[in-house]
Amino acid sequence: MFFVGWFLFPALLYTHEDQPLQFSHKVHTGDAVGLPCQDCHRLSDDGRFAGIPKSAKCAECHAEAIGSTPDERRLVDEYVRKGREIPWLVYAREPQNAYFPHAAHMQRAGLPCERCHGTHGSDETLPPFERNRMSGESRAIWGRSIFGIKTAEWDGMKMDDCADCHRERGVTNTCLKCHK
Amino acid sequence: MPSRLTRRDLLRFAGGGALGVLLSPLPWKLLDDTAIWTQNWPWIPEPIRGDITWGHSTCTLCGAGCGIQVRLAGKRTVGLSGIANHPMSRGTLCPTGRLAHHLPFHPSRILRPVRLLNGTTIEPTDAAGVLSAIGAALHSAPRGTDLPSIAIIDGRPGRSVSHLLAETANAWPSAIYIAASGTLQPATELVRQHLHSETPELSYDIAHARTILSFGAPLCDGWGAASVARQFLPTASSSGGHRPRLIQIEAVRSRTANFADTWIPVVPGSEHMCALAIIRAILDDRRVRTGVRKRAEDLEAFATLLHRLDPGDVSRRTGVPAEEFLRITRTFTDERPCVAVVHGSASPELQSAVLLLNLVAGTVFQEGGVRAIPDVPGTTRTHGPRSLDELDDHSLALLILDESVASVDIPARVLERKLVPGTGIVVSLSPFPAPRRVPVQYVLPAAVWGETLTDVTASNDAGEAGYGVSLPFLPQRAETLDTVGFVRTLAQLPGLAGMVVPSAEDLLRQRAAALHASGRGMVFEIASATRRSVQSFDTAEALWSVLQAGGCWFDGPMMPRAIPAFRFLRPGLSEALTAQITDSAHPSSGASGLSLVIVDTPLKREQYLESPLMSKLRQESALYPVPGAVSVHPSTARACDLSDGSEAMLSVFDATVRVRTWCDAAVPPGLVMAVTGDHPDLVARISAPGNTAPRMADAVSRSPVISVTLLKA
Numbered sequence: 011m012f013f014v015g016w017f018l019f020p021a022l023l024y025t026h027e028d029q030p031l032q033f034s035h036k037v038h039t040g041d042a043v044g045l046p047c048q049d050c051h052r053l054s055d056d057g058r059f060a061g062i063p064k065s066a067k068c069a070e071c072h073a074e075a076i077g078s079t080p081d082e083r084r085l086v087d088e089y090v091r092k093g094r095e096i097p098w099l100v101y102a103r104e105p106q107n108a109y110f111p112h113a114a115h116m117q118r119a120g121l122p123c124e125r126c127h128g129t130h131g132s133d134e135t136l137p138p139f140e141r142n143r144m145s146g147e148s149r150a151i152w153g154r155s156i157f158g159i160k161t162a163e164w165d166g167m168k169m170d171d172c173a174d175c176h177r178e179r180g181v182t183n184t185c186l187k188c189h190k
Numbered sequence: 191m192p193s194r195l196t197r198r199d200l201l202r203f204a205g206g207g208a209l210g211v212l213l214s215p216l217p218w219k220l221l222d223d224t225a226i227w228t229q230n231w232p233w234i235p236e237p238i239r240g241d242i243t244w245g246h247s248t249c250t251l252c253g254a255g256c257g258i259q260v261r262l263a264g265k266r267t268v269g270l271s272g273i274a275n276h277p278m279s280r281g282t283l284c285p286t287g288r289l290a291h292h293l294p295f296h297p298s299r300i301l302r303p304v305r306l307l308n309g310t311t312i313e314p315t316d317a318a319g320v321l322s323a324i325g326a327a328l329h330s331a332p333r334g335t336d337l338p339s340i341a342i343i344d345g346r347p348g349r350s351v352s353h354l355l356a357e358t359a360n361a362w363p364s365a366i367y368i369a370a371s372g373t374l375q376p377a378t379e380l381v382r383q384h385l386h387s388e389t390p391e392l393s394y395d396i397a398h399a400r401t402i403l404s405f406g407a408p409l410c411d412g413w414g415a416a417s418v419a420r421q422f423l424p425t426a427s428s429s430g431g432h433r434p435r436l437i438q439i440e441a442v443r444s445r446t447a448n449f450a451d452t453w454i455p456v457v458p459g460s461e462h463m464c465a466l467a468i469i470r471a472i473l474d475d476r477r478v479r480t481g482v483r484k485r486a487e488d489l490e491a492f493a494t495l496l497h498r499l500d501p502g503d504v505s506r507r508t509g510v511p512a513e514e515f516l517r518i519t520r521t522f523t524d525e526r527p528c529v530a531v532v533h534g535s536a537s538p539e540l541q542s543a544v545l546l547l548n549l550v551a552g553t554v555f556q557e558g559g560v561r562a563i564p565d566v567p568g569t570t571r572t573h574g575p576r577s578l579d580e581l582d583d584h585s586l587a588l589l590i591l592d593e594s595v596a597s598v599d600i601p602a603r604v605l606e607r608k609l610v611p612g613t614g615i616v617v618s619l620s621p622f623p624a625p626r627r628v629p630v631q632y633v634l635p636a637a638v639w640g641e642t643l644t645d646v647t648a649s650n651d652a653g654e655a656g657y658g659v660s661l662p663f664l665p666q667r668a669e670t671l672d673t674v675g676f677v678r679t680l681a682q683l684p685g686l687a688g689m690v691v692p693s694a695e696d697l698l699r700q701r702a703a704a705l706h707a708s709g710r711g712m713v714f715e716i717a718s719a720t721r722r723s724v725q726s727f728d729t730a731e732a733l734w735s736v737l738q739a740g741g742c743w744f745d746g747p748m749m750p751r752a753i754p755a756f757r758f759l760r761p762g763l764s765e766a767l768t769a770q771i772t773d774s775a776h777p778s779s780g781a782s783g784l785s786l787v788i789v790d791t792p793l794k795r796e797q798y799l800e801s802p803l804m805s806k807l808r809q810e811s812a813l814y815p816v817p818g819a820v821s822v823h824p825s826t827a828r829a830c831d832l833s834d835g836s837e838a839m840l841s842v843f844d845a846t847v848r849v850r851t852w853c854d855a856a857v858p859p860g861l862v863m864a865v866t867g868d869h870p871d872l873v874a875r876i877s878a879p880g881n882t883a884p885r886m887a888d889a890v891s892r893s894p895v896i897s898v899t900l901l902k903a
Binding site: 012014015023058106145152156 | 207213215216218222223224227229236242
C-alpha cells in the first residue's frame with residue numbers, strides 16, 4: 011500500500027495532455043528574439059492581465075511561417091490564416107474558487123513573473139499538461155512533489171503557497187482576499 | 191510445512207496496509223483534491239474571460255432612474271456601479287441595483303408560461319394556452335354595459351410602452367387601463383379634493399428639504415433612490431453634502447429611526463394622532479403662514495375642530511408627552527423648507543393627516559416640500575381609476591398585470607372582491623410566478639433588466655422628473671417577453687387584430703423626439719459628464735444618441751408656485767376627524783397583550799426583482815425583516831417562551847402562520863414586528879393543508895395595528 015500511495019497513485023492521479031502546438035519560449039525570450047514576457051502576455055494599462063495571447067498576436071510575426079517545423083506550419087495554416095484561437099492548456103490557471111489579480115502582484119508588489127512561473131519563460135519545449143483527475147486542475151497548482159513539498163519557491167501555487175508569501179510580505183490573509 | 195493464513199495475518203495485513211496508506215500521500219492528497227472538487231461543481235457558472243469593456247445604462251428596478259455604469263467581460267455583464275454626477279442618482283446605486291445583472295440567473299425565474307392554481311400549484315403551459323384563457327374571459331365578459339369587466343394595470347406608468355397598454359384597453363369594449371401609483375407619492379387624489387382643481391402628480395422634494403418630519407416612512411430602508419438614503423448618513427454633512435434634519439415618528443427603532451436626528455417612539459397605530467397634535471400645535475403657536483391664511487377657505491372651522499383634541503388624551507394614546515409636540519412643531523417649522531412625509535401604503539387616516547399637516551405648514555407646491563412634478567414630455571396622461579378599489583365588486587372577468595419592471599401589490603381581499611367569483615382570471619407578465627389567491631392565474635415570462643431595450647420615467651420615486659433608457663446587454667431568452675412583445679401577443683386576440691405595435695426602439699425614438707420638441711429640461715451626457723439644455727440639440731436624433739449612450743434627461747430647476755385657494759375640510763373629512771378625535775380607545779389594546787406592527791419595507795413582493803444573493807443576505811443576516819420572520823424584544827420572546835431563531839405560530843383573527851422569531855432589542859416590548867408578503871419560498875414552506883398565510887397578509891392589510899398571539903411551535 012505504501013508503494014501504491016507513493017508511486018502508483020501519483021501516476022494514476024494525473025492525465026497527460028499535449029499542447030495543441032509545440033513552441034520554444036526560450037527562442038522567443040532568449041537572445042535571438044529577446045522579447046519580454048509582457049510582449050505576448052500583455053498587461054492592460056490598469057495592470058490587468060490579458061491572459062494567453064490570441065492568434066492575432068502570433069500573426070504579428072508569424073503571418074507567414076518562420077522556420078520549417080511542422081508546428082510552425084500548423085500555426086500559420088490552421089490558426090493564423092483562419093483566424094482561429096489556439097486552444098492552449100493553461101498550466102497556471104487557478105481554480106475558479108480563487109481570485110488572483112496580476113495587477114496587485116506585479117504592479118503593487120512588484121513581483122517578477124519568475125516568482126510564480128519559475129523557469130517557464132526559458133523552457134525549450136512545452137511540457138505535457140498534467141490534469142488532476144479529481145479536481146480537474148493543472149499539476150502546476152499543486153506542485154511537482156506529490157506530498158506538496160516545494161523544490162523551489164515557485165513550485166506550486168496552492169493556497170498554502172499564497173498564504174506563505176502573503177505572510178512573508180505582511181499582506182492580509184483573510185478568506186475574502188482570494189475567495190470572492 | 192505450508193503456512194496457514196490466519197485471521198490474525200489478515201488483520202495484520204489490513205492494519206499494515208492502512209498504516210502504509212497513511213504514511214503515503216494518497217489519503218491526504220485525495221482529501222485536498224476532494225475539497226477543491228466540491229468547490230468547483232460543473233454546473234457552477236464559470237467567470238467570463240474576455241476583454242473588459244464598459245457601458246452605461248439606466249436602472250429600471252424602481253422608478254428612481256439611477257444611472258448605471260456596466261462592466262462587461264467578454265461582452266457579458268459582470269459588475270454594476272453608479273455614475274458620478276448623474277443628476278438622478280448622484281453617483282449612488284442601491285445594493286439591489288448593484289446586483290441587477292444577477293436577475294437573468296435568478297433561480298425563481300420562470301422561462302416559460304405557467305398556470306398557478308389557487309396561488310400554490312404551478313403547472314407549465316404555453317402562450318397559446320394563455321391566449322385561449324384570455325379569449326374565453328373576453329367572451330364571457332358582459333357586453334353592452336359601461337361598467338369595466340376587464341382591467342389592465344400598468345406596474346410602471348409613464349414608460350413609452352405604457353400608451354400601448356392604454357390603447358389595448360381602449361380597443362376592448364368594457365376594458366379599463368389603470369396606472370399604478372408610486373410608493374413615494376403623497377396622496378395626489380386627496381390633494382385634488384382639497385384644491386378643487388386639476389393638480390399634476392406630486393412628490394416629496396426630499397432633495398431640497400432642510401427639515402423632514404417622517405411618519406414611519408422608510409427613508410433609509412430602501413425608499414426611492416439610494417441617493418435619498420445617502421443624504422441621511424452621518425457622513426453626508428462631513429463630506430460637504432446637504433444633510434437635512436430628520437425627525438422620525440415610528441413605533442420601532444428602524445434603520446431610518448437610527449439615522450434620524452430625533453426618533454419619537456409612539457404607540458403603534460397612533461401616528462395619525464401625532465400628526466393631528468402637531469397641526470394643533472402649529473395653530474396654537476401661531477405658525478400658520480400668511481399665504482396659507484389667505485388661501486384657506488375654512489381655517490377657522492378647521493382650527494375649531496382641532497381644538498377638540500385633548501392634549502392629555504393624545505399624549506395617552508400616542509405615548510408622547512404633550513410638550514414634545516410643541517418642540518417637534520418648532521423644530522419642524524423653524525428650518526424651512528420643510529416637509530412631512532409618509533409612505534404611500536400607510537393607512538388612509540395617516541395619509542390624510544400628513545396631507546393636512548403639509549397644507550397647514552404651507553409646504554404644498556414649495557421647493558423642498560410637496561412638489562408638483564410635471565409629466566415627462568411624451569407621457570400619455572390617462573384619466574381613470576388609480577386602483578382596483580374604485581371598480582365595482584365582482585365585476586372583473588379578466589385582470590391583466592404588466593409586472594415586467596415592477597410588482598403590482600394587490601391585497602388578496604381586493605382581488606377576491608373584484609373578480610367574478612369562480613370564473614375571473616388574472617394574467618400577468620412577470621419574471622416570477624407571484625402567487626395570488628385566485629383560482630387560476632396565468633404568468634407569461636418577462637424579460638428582466640439588461641435583456642431588453644426599455645425606458646424609465648423617473649418621477650414619483652425620484653422626487654423630480656427624469657428620463658433614461660435601459661439598454662440590453664444580454665440576449666433575451668427565447669420564450670420571454672418585454673411589454674412590447676406582450677402587447678404583440680395580446681394583439682392576436684379578437685378586437686386587437688388591426689392594432690399596430692411598433693418596436694421598442696421606435697417607441698423610444700418617438701419619446702426622444704417628444705423631449706426634443708418640448709425644448710424643456712436638461713440632458714446629462716455620459717461621455718463628457720456635462721449637462722446641456724435640450725434646446726442646444728439640433729436634432730432629435732442627436733438627443734437620442736446621448737440617451738442611447740446611457741445619458742439622461744431631467745427637469746431644470748423648479749419654479750415655486752402659489753397654492754391655489756383650498757379648504758382643509760374636504761367632504762367627509764370633518765366627520766372622520768371628529769371620530770378620530772373622540773375615539774379614545776387605545777389602539778394597541780388586545781386580548782393577547784401583543785400588537786403586530788407591520789413595517790413597510792420595499793421587501794415584499796418587490797424582493798423578487800432583486801438578486802438572489804441580496805435575498806439570501808437579508809434573510810440570513812437579519813439586516814431587514816423579511817416575510818416569514820417576526821422581530822420581538824428579547825423580553826417579549828422570553829415571555830412567550832421563545833428564543834432567537836425559534837419557530838412560532840403567529841395568530842391573528844382567523845389566520846395562523848408559522849414564523850421564525852428574531853430577537854431584536856430595537857423593537858419595543860409588547861410589539862411583534864413583521865412584514866407581509868408572499869415570497870415564493872415562504873409560500874412553498876407554508877403550503878401545507880390548513881395554511882392561512884394569504885389570509886394573514888389580508889388581515890394585516892385591513893388595519894395598521896392588530897392584536898396577535900405568538901406561541902412556540
